[in-house]
């Protein structure tokens with residue numbers, strides 16, 4: 649059986665040093681004259697359109713106005729990302745290059761992204777961290793849907809179309825660093841692998857009962873074992 653493994657980006661594959669936040673601040677200010685309460689906003693696990701909508705609603709914009717402005721905001725974010733991401737010190741998380749190299753060797757794995765980033769900035773973040781975005785054969789992005797919990801279905805459908813093999817929750821694993829990633833895996837009936845390499849501690853993530861919980865992705869052999877465990881139909885809770 650082939651397994652679809654979907655990685656979140658920020659806090660899971662890379663540490664972005666607030667590069668995305670800065671690009672969004674620039675785009676919102678340029679397009680709308682305000683970034684709303686961005687400095688105090690908790691972005692973790694949320695999609696970019698969710699964040700933009702929350703910030704602009706708080707700043708007094710109407711939903712129609714926000715909807716109309718999204719394309720220009722995305723364009724500005726992307727242009728800013730091209731310019732600034734390379735100098736932001738974006739880095740791959742511990743063990744990620746090794747893990748991706750190992751997964752890339754496996755004919756029984758389809759690698760993908762499931763991220764709140766929009767489709768045009770996600771590869772720029774990965775590239776700035778020295779990761780080849782092209783190794784991820786499918787993706788579901790914030791620009792596909794505001795609600796992260798809809799993204800597993802989009803990714804599974806794209807993987808099925810790409811490979812001709814059926815992908816559903818039973819052969820899909822979602823790896824992420826926030827409670828929202830765990831809930832999103834649940835929504836898609838996929839295996840939830842939580843990793844405490846972002847802003848949330850293992851203790852916090854444990855409260856959301858992921859199928860597997862890791863401090864980081866540093867131990868390639870152990871992580872491979874966990875990611876591929878669903879191929880045997882296993883889905884056992886596992887704490888560090």
Ligand SMILES: [Mg+2]
Nearest residue numbers: 656658659825
């Ligand atoms: Mg994340």
